[in-house]
Amino acid sequence: MTSNNPNTKTVDLKRYGSGSYLASDVTVLLDIVDKDAVADVPVSQKEALIQSGQRHYSDMLTLEDVPSAMHEQLYMQALEQGKIRAATDIANLAYTLKHVFQKTVNNECPLILVSLVRAGLPIGVLLQRALADINSSYSLPSVHYGVSIIRDRGLDPVALQMILDSHPDSPIVFIDGWTGKGAIYQELAHSLEVFADPSHTNFANIFHQGKGVIPLLTLADPAGVAWLAASEEDWLIPSGLLNSTVSGLISRSLYTEPQSGLHRSVFYDNLIEVDHSLAFVDHIDAVRRTLTTPLQCLPTYKQPRYQTADLIDKLAAEYNITNRNRIKPTIAEATRAILRRDPERILLASAEHPDTVLLRHLCAQRHIAISVLGDKILPYQAITLIKQRATDR
Known part of the structure; x- marks a missing residue:
């Protein structure tokens, strides 16, 4: 180069x-x-x-x-x-x-x-x-x-x-x-x-x-x-x-x-x-x-697969969300959204997953509704839906 x-x-x-x-x-x-x-x-x-x-x-x-x-x-x-x-x-x-x-x-x-x-x-x-x-x-x-x-x-x-x-x-x-x-x-x-x-x-x-x-x-x-x-x-x-x-x-x-x-x-x-x-x-x-485990050469991808796009579409339709920015998937993003934003509810794949303890604690503390949806939201373990505060843009 x-x-x-x-x-x-x-x-x-x-x-x-x-x-x-x-x-x-x-x-x-x-x-x-x-x-x-x-x-x-x-x-x-x-x-x-x-x-x-x-x-x-x-x-x-x-x-x-x-x-x-x-x-x-x-x-x-x-x-x-x-x-x-x-x-x-x-x-x-x-x-x-x-x-x-x-x-x-x-x-x-x-x-x-x-x-x-x-x-x-x-x-x-x-x-x-x-x-x-x-x-x-x-x-x-x-x-x-x-x-x-x-x-x-x-x-x-x-x-x-x-x-x-x-x-x-x-x-x-x-x-x-x-x-x-x-x-x-x-x-x-x-x-x-x-x-x-x-x-x-x-x-x-x-x-x-x-x-x-x-x-x-x-x-x-x-x-x-x-x-x-x-x-x-x-x-x-x-x-x-x-x-x-x-x-x-x-x-x-x-x-x-x-x-x-x-x-x-x-x-x-x-x-x-x-x-x-x-x-x-x-x-x-x-x-x-x-570490003593053998190293792995990981796969690389030329183009995105967008494997969760259909799931996001379904959730947007189900919860009447026109602004996708109000949907915050992944444990990390869902947790950060609770700490920084104004959430309406949390969607979880499991009620007892050890990786969502903090999320559940924060929800209890702030009286935020939790919906356990099982396999329906996989591969995500958690999704935060942000509260609608004004007309979506």
Whole structure:
């Protein structure tokens, strides 16, 4: 892969921070703004503004509080329960990346990992550490960045261009934690259309797996849209249970017009004492280094299968939902929606599944209705339906 652009300019990306991660773990390409400069909007008010179309969700934040003792306890249980699976999945993903890129990647042209902020960040950091492990059979030169992607508004083009300018000869892989309905995949695909012409200077940076193949990697891919995923199961990914305190203390990103610079974020310095970000990756990474199970080369897919699209259609019809953004599938997404949004009810595949303990606890605490629907919602274990607060747009 060679750069044909004589005007390529290198920006010192190291001046951007890494949240509460190590500088060697990631460079987060966000403009950090002061909490006091952001409108702290209560959940119910935010919901009405979003659904009426008066405000986009990326124009406001509900500032995060310290997680409750019960929330912390359930996170620790999930970490204990899922550490071997998470570590094994990371090792298999790293092994597969080595298999795919070992002939085209080297120290001069490292593999570029671009994590989608925020859910992709912990996964990207774990992959960066795995690929940097010279004692493993899958070490590979890589550089890791965190970049904002916002539904309806796309991947931050300023951040992506900074990466392309700094690594003109490197392939890029995009990383997210999991897929729900596949909305972020579609957002990413739309954002990358500008590079889709094979004559584009950066075509090979993005479409190294073939024209039209979006190189999205996830830990779990129930929606069936990722190019590479460790599994298609909806399971209790520990990092899915917390927000900023397992994502480098970074808030959900806020939109900025491209001419004004990078997307923005708040750094929650008030949550430093309850931050698990480094402890989480240290823990899973230590487990990965002790694994003795044989490594697996995982399958890759040229195009999305959208295997849950019919299910989402049926649920939308059954619950009279015209705005699909009100449907939040997967354990992680359902949990985050309860914490950040205003839910109407939770749909569960099983009344007693150990992976939905926190969800059920939060529902009891907030008097949110639960419907147990069995196999009908599989492969999802949980789906949150957001309350309709205004006319759907």
